[in-house]
Amino acid sequence: MEQVQGFFSFLWDNLMQFAEFTGFANATWGHIAMILVALGFIALAIIKEYEPLLLIPIGFGIIIGNIPFVPGFQLGVYEEGSVMNYLYFGVIKGVYPPLIFLGVGAMTDFSALISNPKLMLIGAAAQLGIFGAYIAALQLGFTPSEAGAIGIIGGADGPTAIFLSSRLAPELLGAIAISAYSYMALVPVFQPPVMRLLTTKKERVIRMKPPRQVTQMEKILFPILGLLLTAFIVPSGLPLLGMLFFGNLLKESTVTKRLADTAKGPMIDIVTILIGLTVGASTQATTFLTTKSLGIFVLGAISFIVATAGGVLFVKFFNLFLKEGNKINPLIGNAGVSAVPDSARLSQMVGLEYDKTNHLLMHAMGPNVAGVIGSAVAAGILLSFLY
Amino acid sequence: MKKLLHITFLIAGISIVGFVVHAQNVEDLRINEVMLFNSDNYVDNFGQRSAWIEIMNTGYNSVNMENCYLTNDLNDLKKYRIPSGDPISIIPTRQFIVFLADMKTEHGTLHLNFTLDSINRFIALVSSNGKTILDSVTVPLLGSNQVYARTTDGGPIWCTSQYTTPNSTNEGQIEKTSPSEAFGAFDPSGFIMAIIAMSVVFISLIFLYRIFHAIGNANQRASRRKKAKEMAGQPIAHEDEVAGEVFAAISTALYLYETDKHDYESAIITIERVSKRYSPWSSKIYGLREMPPRIIQHQPKR
Incomplete structure (x- = not known):
């Protein structure tokens, strides 16, 4: 009888221990809130098709990161020795972003920019969002390092945001990455009102000259000279700029088609999966649901709006110095924020609303890719001053 | 007998003095710097990183730490006893020793049998009697690679810093401001950063x-010259103005045509000879379509 009692008491103790280890026993409202956010991301990606390649890995990563568990079993992304921690290593050490840039370089056609190089300046002007958010973050009481990491959300470039925040403010990385990717997905919501507000009807129908033909030699020279010039000025941006231009040379040299195909195909896909999943998993409710995260989301929105306004207003200003016939349609100013190619697509869509035959896509791709270079340079500057 | 008594007193006296001197020396020890989360910092002889505790001998004599204790638990002051007989536990004057909180005592004297983390942040150095706490500190929650350290070696003020000085002096290092703090103090509003950074982005x-504008112009001039050479001697044909969209459509078609050609195709179209190979199963010789030869039975002639 005693033996049976002992067995049942042993069984009961173990069942109770098991119950204590389940997610139900350890769940908090924070975990549930984060899981709901994740489901929202996944729904946006599937139903609305907003950046599905990013929002689905991130959304699922948030669910993984917010399954409640008892710490100490090497499960969580922040627990040393856990599988997620090993995968997260590529984020905190800034390994993944340059690899993504390699793929981006191999995908990007800089012809639009080379044929009309003055569009590069729009990509520079749109970086105003980064520094607008930097100033606002300082006013809200963030430290200069944190402000720099938050400001880069305005660069509308997920890998750049992850790269910089892993250096300047690793504790804010999750919130910054989620904010950057969310706003990139919400570009169609944020940008058109700003574009319409800052332009006149007459400006929106400006027709731009068709881009001239670009020779293969120019396309090959662009990544080489681009790297030499930008990296000599801002060496701290080298990991991003180096990989971006290297990827582009693989594409444009035409003799390394296999390497370019790998960089823009399987490799970028693998890294996107890893970066999305681990960044999502890093948003554990305990570390993510803070007032700082809320501040980051507000500042992220400000930076996107300022960046869009910066690009559009710069085009208007630039037009003052351009002859009739050479003028630039200010609706392509928004594309300077990068968010390739969504913001360029928006220029096209908004442009077509006012003139059904005025196709702005090719022109908008110029500032769009210049924005990628501009945000990498801006990240390099912030690193060299604040790191 | 009297002589023996003198010797006994002498030995006892030396022992007491020795104990007092030893005790005084041990009291010169201070916990000087602590790191909780070491991801990119001090590496031990086994190439591994872990939380570490720096102890300093603030006195002007060497101190032997043997038989003293280190602990992270106020209820268990004898948690780790520093083994006797290891010369590594002797700290020369104004020098340092770094203990690693890695639970790997098999790696040697400097490796403790406890760890430090976000929960276990209390550290005490206890004398060899196992009761007297020589020095103790409760470390605030630190970030990765940050230390909690005395601003001056053995001094009373502690601070959190990203500058770490394991096995060396804290003087002038720990309180050094980081580049971001220095820049923040110089430019609290952020406007100077914005102006400088935007200028650099624009300059780049x-x-x-300018370079690609020049290259583009040179290219266009060269192609015009080439065209002119080719056209020289030929009758000039009048060309109607063609819209850019037409060129775009032609270029797109050409591009699609070019990119559509592959060295390796996903499907292979080939001609395979269809032959009817001989098989006894399909052989007409053995087929049953033919009527089997009739068996004629001959009646034996009688």
Whole structure:
């Protein structure tokens, strides 16, 4: 009888221990809130098709990161020795972003920019969002390092945001990455009102000259000279700029088609999966649901709006110095924020609303890719001053 | 007998003095610097990183730490006893020793049998009697690679810093401001950063613009010259103005045509000879379509 009692008491103790280890026993409202956010991301990606390649890995990563568990079993992304921690290593050490840039370089056609190089300046002007958010973050009481990491959300470039925040403010990385990717997905919501507000009807129908033909030699020279010039000025941006231009040379040299195909195909896909999943998993409710995260989301929105306004207003200003016939349609100013190619697509869509035959896509791709270079340079500057 | 008594007193006296001197020396020890989360910092002889505790001998004599204790638990002051007989536990004057909180005592004297983390942040150095706490500190929650350290060696003020000085002096290092703090103090509003950074971004891209503007112009001039050479001697044909969209459509078609050609195709179209190979199963010789030869039975002639 005693033996049976002992067995049942042993069984009961173990069942109770098991119950204590389940997610139900350890769940908090924070975990549930984060899981709901994740489901929202996944729904946006599937139903609305907003950046599905990013929002689905991130959304699922948030669910993984917010399954409640008892710490100490090497499960969580922040627990040393856990599988997620090993995968997260590529984020905190800034390994993944340059690899993504390699793929981006191999995908990007800089012809639009080379044929009309003055569009590069729009990509520079749109970086105003980064520094607008930097100033606002300082006013809200963030430290200069944190402000720099938050400001880069305005660069509308997920890998750049992850790269910089892993250096300047690793504790804010999750919130910054989620904010950057969310706003990139919400570009169609944020940008058109700003574009319409800052332009006149007459400006929106400006027709731009068709881009001239670009020779293969120019396309090959662009990544080489681009790297030499930008990296000599801002060496701290080298990991991003180096990989971006290297990827582009693989594409444009035409003799390394296999390497370019790998960089823009399987490799970028693998890294996107890893970066999305681990960044999502890093948003554990305990570390993510803070007032700082809320501040980051507000500042992220400000930076996107300022960046869009910066690009559009710069085009208007630039037009003052351009002859009739050479003028630039200010609706392509928004594309300077990068968010390739969504913001360029928006220029096209908004442009077509006012003139059904005025196709702005090719022109908008110029500032769009210049924005990628501009945000990498801006990240390099912030690193060299604040790191 | 009297002589023996003198010797006994002498030995006892030396022992007491020795104990007092030893005790005084041990009291010169201070916990000087602590790191909780070491991801990119001090590496031990086994190439591994872990939380570490720096102890300093603030006195002007060497101190032997043997038989003293280190602990992270106020209820268990004898948690780790520093083994006797290891010369590594002797700290020369004004020098340092770093203990690693890695639970790997098999790696040697400097490796403790406890760890430090976000929960276990209390550290005490206890004398060899196992009761007297020589020095103790409760470390605030630190970030990765940050230390909690005395601003001056053995001094009373502690601070959190990203500058770490394991096995060396804290003087002038720990309180050094980081570049971001220095920049923040110089430019609290952020406007100077915005102006400088935007200028650098513009300068970089203006450089690129100027160079590719020049390259583009040179290219266009060269192609015009080439065209003119080709056209020289030929009757000039009048060309109607063609819209850019037409060129775009032609270019797109050409591009699609070019990119559509592959070295390796996903499907292979080939001609395979269809032959009817001989098989006894399909052989007409053995087929049953033919009527089997009739068996004629001959009646034996009688």
